Amino acid sequence: MEGFSNGVKAMKQRIEDLILKRVMTCKENLSETLMLREQGFTSLMFVELILALEEEFGIEIPDEDLTPDHFSSIRKITEYIQRRMAHTEKAEDMKNGTN
């Protein structure tokens, strides 16, 4: 996976495990390239996924970010979570005055 550091690889795995364990127990593994919808993801599963991601990564995902684009594949989710975590850390740093 060119262009991905080990940290991102680990996050991707964490996300895939989360989906398989909590949201889509019917699957053995997920394809990286196919869209989640193509692998049987329903609207209801997406809703559960958002909840699971918020809990797992300690972040809040605002409704405004809930567009099909951000969560359509494992890669997209990983990119979004990374950005969101960076945003959350920055906000906390600013709050704590450690910026």
Place this chain on the structure above:
Amino acid sequence: MLGPFFWLYQAASKWPQKEAIFDEESSLSFETLYRNAIGIAKWLKAEGVAGQRVMIALPSGVTSAILYFGVIFAGRIAVPIDPLLRPERLESMRREIAPQWVFGTSDLRNLWNDPRFLPVDGYSDLYHWIMCEEGKDIIPFDDDPSRLLNIVYTSGTSGHPKGVMLTAANLEAVIHGIQKALPIRSENRIFTALPFSHTYGLSQLWLVAKAGATLGVVSDITKMALIKKFLTKREIDVIAGVPYHFATLTRRADKEKNDQIEWMTVAGEAPFKALIERVKVAFPKAKIYIMYGTTEASTRLTTLPSEDLDRKEGSMGVPIEGVELKVIDENGQELGPHQEGELIARGPNITPGYWKDEDLTRRTIINGWLHTGDVVKKDEDGYYYHIGRKDFIFKSGGEKIVPAVIEKVLREMGGVKDAAVIGIEDLYRGNRICAVLIKENGSSVTPEEIISNCRDRLNPLWVPHEIIFVESYPKTSSGKIRYGSLKKMILGMKGLPR
């Protein structure tokens, strides 16, 4: 003069410029919706005969609404289906329906590469049909109440979807009952993310045509950014949804309130008390109407008046006008208040039967009464309460799960002595599928192995979410598993309220 197209015609005469329906792509006035539907009807009438079926495999929205009204006006039978269903399901429906035409999203061409398949991805794809000037003249409205207008699929008790036939009389009766039970006004602007492939979603189109209200549709509840925009910027004052829609909309109940919403309807599954409390916080001015019904009843059998929400907690309400209800025991004897039994229903909104399945029809509609298969009880005031299913079926993620089917698969696995499948309430799914197993003596089979096995043998949406091992089941004197007691036992083990 009967049915949804007639209602639309009246609405277009009364409120031609009023916004009828909008989605993320387009917005139509009643007059435009009416004219567009006529264009579709003209094109359909150019060939073929009345009574033929037209499948509409599109997400809910302006485009599918135009097609729905147009197909009915052409004297064809509209069969709305969910384009996201698995290909096998779509194909088996198509074979059963034997449609004259199928309007569908273009990706379905992989499944139906056929001249009868008409790809439609958006409003602009309808132009060459809407603009149709040829075709036979539009004949006067049909007055035949028994004319079949729709076939709507419901997942049957064996998991196989069944086509429910709905006539003009059915729809006239149900819309009358619904209008009486809800404070619907033409000024209302309704938001929904419900699919038109189910009668609850379809009934939003009916309401809008009959009452002259406005409908805003988003095809997918996950498009929350868009939904939020609709709710705040498009002056929505009514929401129609199923419990998990409301669970999603009230994620930030304490931080984000919407006091524009005047009333809402919740149906599809029984909502939890916790969800209702959250809804009250998120939508502080809204009156909440819990409703119950089935496709076989053209969507509606009962409604709980909003003023009774607290004093009749957990109730699904009272029959809508025109509907008669009875609670019966296994021998068909009518039961009194507080006695649990099967709910049967009679009324002009009850389907004449299932498409091409007289056998199932005969077994379901007996002496004019629809046997719902729902176990209920009523109180002394005539308010009904849902207890469960006669055949222990429960809904999980919108699917009707038949425990017997999963149990059979589980019992056939190595290491499993016996299996019982129950539904454990879940805020989003309705129920999680919980397999309660008794292991063979000395077996070391693990939950992971069981689930892995299930993946190979079951429909993905039927794979259990959870495996629990027990020593024994509570049983009746005749050896039948007592599912109610088993569920209480499992909830007790988990420390959850029973």
